[in-house]
Amino acid sequence: xxxxxxxxxxxxxxxxxxxxxxxxxxxxxxxxxxxxxxxxxxxxxxxxxxxxxxxxxxxx
Amino acid sequence: xxxxxxxxxxxxxxxxxxxxxxxxxxxxxxxxxxxxxxxxxxxxxxxxxxxxxxxxxxxxxxxxxxxxxxxxxxxxxxxxxxxxxxxxxxxxxxxxxxxxxxxxxxxxxxxxxxxxxxxxxxxxxxxxxxxxxxxxxxxxxxxxxxxxxxxxxxxxxxxxxxxxxxxxxxxxxxxxxxxxxxxxxxxxxxxxxxxxxxxxxxxxxxxxxxxxxxxxxxxxxxxxxxxxxxxxxxxxxxxxxxxxxxxxxxxxxxxxxxxxxxxxxxxxxxxxxxxxxxxxxxxxxxxxxxxxxxxxxxxxxxxxxxxxxxxxxxxxxxxxxxxxxxxxxxxxxxxxxxxxxxxx
Numbered sequence: 001x002x003x004x005x006x007x008x009x010x011x012x013x014x015x016x017x018x019x020x021x022x023x024x025x026x027x028x029x030x031x032x033x034x035x036x037x038x039x040x041x042x043x044x045x046x047x048x049x050x051x052x053x054x055x056x057x058x059x060x
Numbered sequence: 061x062x063x064x065x066x067x068x069x070x071x072x073x074x075x076x077x078x079x080x081x082x083x084x085x086x087x088x089x090x091x092x093x094x095x096x097x098x099x100x101x102x103x104x105x106x107x108x109x110x111x112x113x114x115x116x117x118x119x120x121x122x123x124x125x126x127x128x129x130x131x132x133x134x135x136x137x138x139x140x141x142x143x144x145x146x147x148x149x150x151x152x153x154x155x156x157x158x159x160x161x162x163x164x165x166x167x168x169x170x171x172x173x174x175x176x177x178x179x180x181x182x183x184x185x186x187x188x189x190x191x192x193x194x195x196x197x198x199x200x201x202x203x204x205x206x207x208x209x210x211x212x213x214x215x216x217x218x219x220x221x222x223x224x225x226x227x228x229x230x231x232x233x234x235x236x237x238x239x240x241x242x243x244x245x246x247x248x249x250x251x252x253x254x255x256x257x258x259x260x261x262x263x264x265x266x267x268x269x270x271x272x273x274x275x276x277x278x279x280x281x282x283x284x285x286x287x288x289x290x291x292x293x294x295x296x297x298x299x300x301x302x303x304x305x306x307x308x309x310x311x312x313x314x315x316x317x318x319x320x321x322x323x324x325x326x327x328x329x330x331x332x333x334x335x336x337x338x339x340x341x342x343x344x345x346x347x348x349x350x351x352x353x354x355x356x357x358x359x360x361x362x363x364x365x366x367x368x369x370x371x372x373x374x375x376x377x378x379x380x381x382x383x384x385x386x387x388x389x390x391x392x393x394x395x396x397x398x399x400x401x402x403x404x
Binding site: 007010011013014015016017018019021022025026029030033034036037039040041043045046047049050051052053054 | 163242244245248249251252255259263266267270271275278279280282283284285286287291293294295296297298299300301303304
């Protein structure tokens with residue numbers, strides 16, 4: 001599946017239906033996003049890090 | 061926030077203009093004012109806290125409140141020639157503020173001076189930012205980040221930054237070169253996190269009111285759909301790795317100095333061009349959570365330039381003390397635009 005098809009699929013899954021003039025911008029952003037994801041996947045020391053996520057139970 | 065300011069005697073003069081939901085760029089076709097830079101009307105004041113910085117710069121009010129999730133206090137501070145403080149993540153409560161990215165958003169002051177920022181922070185957080193603000197820089201170790209920050213910058217921009225670094229040394233600080241740990245990775249982490257969190261918040265409205273949003277806002281928010289849950293979790297792991305590496309660096313130095321934006325304010329229509337976004341150096345710090353103070357350091361072609369100082373979490377008092385010392389030594393923060401010249 002080409003980048004354009006995959007990008008449109010992800011937008012459709014999210015429920016977005018952008019006009020053609022926005023799709024050109026989104027295609028560039030999609031490619032940049034995949035590059036950034038690959039950059040982060042290459043940070044080997046992050047694998048055993050505790051993610052900076054917060055889930056806290058408050059007493060009731 | 062406003063209640064605390066009023067209780068302390070502040071006179072609230074109004075709400076300033078910002079980018080829609082603090083993201084993207086303003087559009088003239090939308091029902092919100094397009095902000096202008098008080099130094100040159102055709103230039104962008106930066107954002108998203110656009111009116112906060114331009115209003116302080118123009119002398120309309122003493123101080124303003126802004127938010128910063130990727131640079132929204134520090135970029136307008138740099139482009140308008142004022143001082144802005146992004147506090148430690150979590151220090152100033154964000155209740156009542158529509159979120160852009162819940163794990164990145166911070167609220168802080170913009171004002172002409174570091175002293176004024178300290179006075180505002182005392183009110184919106186807890187007291188004790190002014191008592192040691194005159195302690196100076198003697199004995200402090202300051203690391204300077206040049207790598208990634210000055211690539212392709214104009215010689216005048218580099219000269220202003222180097223003069224600011226020299227001033228820190230003249231004030232008694234021990235200045236040395238440092239490298240930003242996993243710089244590009246943390247910039248990526250900020251963007252992926254911001255897009256994901258903004259998309260989650262706005263998704264239902266984007267489905268039904270797509271064109272009500274500005275084009276830049278909606279396309280950036282929709283980019284969250286390109287980030288999987290696993291990608292998001294990996295970004296949060298990288299974030300933690302970055303915090304660990306930066307903590308190691310901050311065991312060697314007390315403060316870190318870097319250009320805020322290595323160019324002057326561009327025209328609005330050029331603000332999102334790739335060549336310009338590569339010269340914005342604020343996003344690195346949003347993923348990390350550390351406090352950062354943005355200061356004016358000079359001018360190029362009549363437009364302001366800025367430097368940012370970063371410190372360990374909850375070290376705002378140290379940052380403000382450094383800013384005060386720098387501003388006692390320089391007068392860039394005292395310069396004010398001639399509004400008649402800038403705006404005809």
